[in-house]
Amino acid sequence: MSQVAEHHTFSANSDMTELLNKELQLDGNYHPNLGGISRGGMANHYPMTIISMHELGASDQQINNFKRQWPRNRALIDETLGLVDQHELSSQNWHLYLGQSQKLKEFRRIFIEQFSQQDSAKVISNALQVMQDGLPMGLFHPLIRLSFAALQGDKGLIADALAYMAIRYHDVYQSQQLKEGKPNLSYGGSIHVCEQLCSYRFVHAQAQDSNDSITADNLKDSMVRICKAATQLYLTEPSLTTLHGVTASQGLVDLTLRFATDDDTKTVFASLWQRYWIWLTALFIEKEVIEKDAIEKISTLEDTHEGSKKIEQGQAVNWQDLADKALNTNEVHIIKMVYSCKWLYQQIDADPLYYQAAKTML
Numbered sequence: 001m002s003q004v005a006e007h008h009t010f011s012a013n014s015d016m017t018e019l020l021n022k023e024l025q026l027d028g029n030y031h032p033n034l035g036g037i038s039r040g041g042m043a044n045h046y047p048m049t050i051i052s053m054h055e056l057g058a059s060d061q062q063i064n065n066f067k068r069q070w071p072r073n074r075a076l077i078d079e080t081l082g083l084v085d086q087h088e089l090s091s092q093n094w095h096l097y098l099g100q101s102q103k104l105k106e107f108r109r110i111f112i113e114q115f116s117q118q119d120s121a122k123v124i125s126n127a128l129q130v131m132q133d134g135l136p137m138g139l140f141h142p143l144i145r146l147s148f149a150a151l152q153g154d155k156g157l158i159a160d161a162l163a164y165m166a167i168r169y170h171d172v173y174q175s176q177q178l179k180e181g182k183p184n185l186s187y188g189g190s191i192h193v194c195e196q197l198c199s200y201r202f203v204h205a206q207a208q209d210s211n212d213s214i215t216a217d218n219l220k221d222s223m224v225r226i227c228k229a230a231t232q233l234y235l236t237e238p239s240l241t242t243l244h245g246v247t248a249s250q251g252l253v254d255l256t257l258r259f260a261t262d263d264d265t266k267t268v269f270a271s272l273w274q275r276y277w278i279w280l281t282a283l284f285i286e287k288e289v290i291e292k293d294a295i296e297k298i299s300t301l302e303d304t305h306e307g308s309k310k311i312e313q314g315q316a317v318n319w320q321d322l323a324d325k326a327l328n329t330n331e332v333h334i335i336k337m338v339y340s341c342k343w344l345y346q347q348i349d350a351d352p353l354y355y356q357a358a359k360t361m362l
Helices: 018-027 046-055 060-069 101-117 120-130 137-152 155-167 190-197 201-209 219-236 240-259 263-286 319-329 332-347 352-361
Strands: none
Touching: 018 046, 018 060, 046 060, 046 137, 046 332, 101 120, 101 155, 120 155, 120 240, 120 263, 137 155, 137 240, 190 240, 190 263, 201 263, 219 240, 219 263, 219 332, 219 352, 240 263, 240 332, 319 332, 319 352, 332 352
């Protein structure tokens, strides 16, 4: 029996095929990172990819073909890893155990319990508020996984994603003790450098200077602006990190539209977008798209890079063609990137920038 079914009845999404619902339910048996390695481990892309495939028009046969070709080791939470719920965590103390990977099942139980007692939007926004300072951990995969789980709708899948965020938690912003001076960018990979930069006062100041204040009142306009900035950066410097800047922004938009339903939840999501913008500013610095010692304003980027110049005015937009090409690759990041760009174009802003980014990825 799947782990998802242990604590509640799995809710199938009627807009998804029986196969897709079954695969997502069964995936609850597996650790959200490949091999069960939490800190620094690669995400289990399987559930996120097959939902992306469905949204791009994949058939059950294509999903089965992807499953057969998926070469990664998904570790079973019970049989392989032997994780046990010791019932140490409660709704009152779970925040004290953040970052402890062995507590995965306990975190999941806590969120399942909360869903039975409170409105889903409140549970999710409260959890995100508690864990907001760990937002970029795992290159945003817990956040992205949460967005896909919310798209399917089953509360067990959503609890899985929140539990994943809880075990990956690390305070990368250190807002109460920001580091002074200019950061040293001569060490580490892109992901590590960006996580380090998020704790520098210098970067926080540049983020604030380069964008209007992000508030609950201007959230929609801020989201549009920030998603464009992330996509423009990808066009300028295509890489794994900048790609996840786009897919993470899309996931955060999706969650904001779903769960920022009142003043309190809008305030929470405004805080999340402020933190996302600090991380994106760090990524601009790390990629040296803007000078480290004299950072230009980056809220409008058309004149500061070549990415937007690649867009042909009046070009035909054929998302189905790009979707078909992406599905034929069976490559997780291509599929997810095309899905995110298509979603942003259709749901937020029909800017050819997103179409160009998807074409660039392919």
